Amino acid sequence: MLKFDVLIIGSGLAGMTLALHLAEQRRVCVITKRDLLEGSSSYAQGGIAAVLDTGDSVEHHIADTLVAGAGLCNEASSRFIVEHSKEAIDWLIELGVPFTRDEAHQTGYHLTREGGHSHRRIIHAADATGAAVTSTLGQKLRAHPNITLLEEHIAVDLITSAKLGQEGKRCFGAYALDKASDRIITIAAQHTIIASGGTGKVYLYTTNPDTATGDGIAMGWRAGCRVANMEFIQFHPTCLYHPHSKSFLISEAVRGEGGILKLPDGTRFMPEHDARAELAPRDIVARAIDFEMKKHGLDCVYLDISYKPAAFVREHFPNIYAHCLALGIDITQQPIPVVPAAHYTCGGLVTDLAGQTDVEGLFAVGEAACTGLHGANRLASNSLLECMVIGKAASALILTQPEQKLPEIPDWDDSQVTDPDEEVVISHNWDELRRAMWDYVGIVRTNKRLKRALHRIELLKLEVDEYYSHFHVGNDLIELRNLLLCAELIVRSAMERKESRGLHYSRDYPDTLSEAHETILTPD
Incomplete structure (x- = not known):
């Protein structure tokens, strides 16, 4: 068993931000499914929205966020994140991120404008901002003596008090598959952070990398966390x-x-x-x-x-x-x-402004979390900003927490399972799920389409759950199991919303209700 102060699941900007802010005082482990830089953050092109120009203001940025969010943004969350935007950018500049310069501009940097923004406020590194940011931070992370990086490791599930037969609702780390050795290892931690990104691969066509399979959202739900606003999937x-x-x-x-x-x-x-x-x-x-x-x-x-x-x-x-x-x-x-x-999952695990979930010791940051910033539609280039601001806030809270004694955690038991006999089941079900979601839960929805999607998801879940119970787990099975759960949460959330708002458009309910309400689902 490996033991750390903090376990971070995911290596995008949210996970990197936390790791670098914590590492001076804590022993940190970062696990990532593939290479350190293989995640959605690295693929972000446009830039990061921040109030940097004197002609702009926090109020303007908040107003644009609220308009784009179609009445569903949490104004307090939006204000907190926007007010800390300049501080976040200053941190990146201090670390050496090579943003595109413009000496004629008062900031010394070129600011561009994107859809929904009333001002030029997007600071960028040409048209590959995510790659510039994550490669810069990745170098710092790799070099830090207090950070252990486990690449080619995929989290299987969280270790919770319920799993250990204990009272309360606490997280103690996670089981993870080491893909090189095909062995499941145990990682115990005082604090566990889900920073694993969104659910883009639940759809047939997506801008997301193959790693965006909703693992953190699914694990958080199974651990007892609520999810909010999962029906709002942004299509770029x-x-x-x-x-x-x-x-x-x-x-x-x-x-x-x-x-x-x-x-x-x-x-x-x-x-x-x-x-x-x-x-x-x-x-x-x-x-x-x-x-x-x-x-x-x-x-x-x-x-x-x-x-x-x-x-x-x-x-x-x-x-x-x-x-x-x-x-x-x-x-x-x-x-x-x-x-x-x-393109982007606007909902996710319900958290506060320090990333805390409903489970003690478990945090969620970035696209896997729902802080209320994005509402019913994310304003362009607000996502990387949220990763940094909430990441820093979560690290500040974690550093104030006293150390607790970790319980004895059993190793993963796979003594009762065998090697899979027909892996074609996984690839077939994966394809069927993604096509069903694209056809029935896409840009325009109807009650009939949602019912069809849910019926197919339920059948696929039965097959995959049986497969999971009888065979050794591999990367594709873990991801498919998580995608099916996320697909179910998306469809169930969409069925709850009896209106059209933001990214959720229903032909059966084309009007927008006068009052905006979040869709919150709670595990049984």
């Missing part, structure tokens, strides 16, 4: 549509810098859907594209920034330009084929 309006490109995002900033959405015949359509046109919040743009594709029977629409000077396009979007060019698309000369794709 502009994912590159190309047979040889998997899940490549075309940044919000392309529209922020003047990109225009067009039909194949060159007709612009966004002004017909919203006065803000291409700069409307993501839910509106994604629904508009979905509407136009269905109306005209299209496979995709087109995002055109080719009317801008070629040098401007190459300077602002070097990675997007290079990726598209490798596929034969010169974005300085021709429009980019795009489709909506599942």
Whole structure:
């Protein structure tokens, strides 16, 4: 058994922030399913929203967040996170993150604007901000003597007082599969943090990496945590549509810098859907594209920034330009084929502003958590900000906690199971789940579609639970088990909401109710 002061499950920006803030005073273990940098944070393109310009203000940023969140944002959470935005950016700059400079600007940095924002407030590193941030922090994390990094380890389940037959509701660490040795290890900790990201892979088409399988949300639910607002899945309006490109995002900033959405015949359509046109919040743009594709029977629409000077396009979007060019698309000369794709989980495990869940000793930070910031629709580039602000707040609280004696924890018992006989069950069920979610629980929903989805999920869960009980667990089985639970939570939350709001649009309930209420589910 391994013992640490703090166990962090996930190595995105939320997990890295916590690890670096805690490591001077605590022994920290970070486990990550693949390589340290293989997570959604690394793929974030646009940047981080923060109040840096003197022409901007905390009030403006909060107002934009509340508007995008369609009346469901927690205003206190939004204020806390936005008020600490400059401090978070200053920390990254101090650590050496190479944000794009603009010496003519009062801050010394280039700020861009994205959909839903009233001001230019997105600080970025060209069009690969997430990679710049996580690679910088990753180097610090790898070099720190108090941080143990376990790559190629996937958490199987949390170790709780209930599992140990004890009274109370506390977490003592987690069991994790070491994929190299195919052995399940026990990691005990005073404090456990879920920083494992969202559930994008529950859908057939997503901008997320393969690691986004909702593991932390599922483990937290099984441990006794409530979840909130799981029906609000943000579909990014502009994912590159190309047979040889998997899940490549075309940044919000392309529209922020003047990109225009067009039909194949060159007709612009966004002004017909919203006065803000291409700069409307993501839910509106994604629904508009979905509407136009269905109306005209299209496979995709087109995002055109080719009317801008070629040098401007190459300077602002070097990675997007290079990726598209490798596929034969010169974005300085021709429009980019795009489709909506599942992008961000706005709901998650219910936490306070220090990341505390309903289970003592268990915290959740980042996309796996629901602080109330994102409401019914996330404002672009608020997510990385939330990771840092809540991550730092959680670390500050953990450092005040007295040490508690850990109980005896038994090793994982797999003496009663055998090797799987037909692994095709896993791949088949994985595919069936993702297609069902895309068809029935996508951008536009109906009662009938949701019932169909839930019926299929329940059947798949029975199969997978039986498989889990009888065979040695592997990475794909762990992920599928978690995805099925997250899918069920998404569908059950969607069935609870008898209105259309933000990212949840129902043909059966097209109107928005006068009062906004969170959807909170509680484990039995």
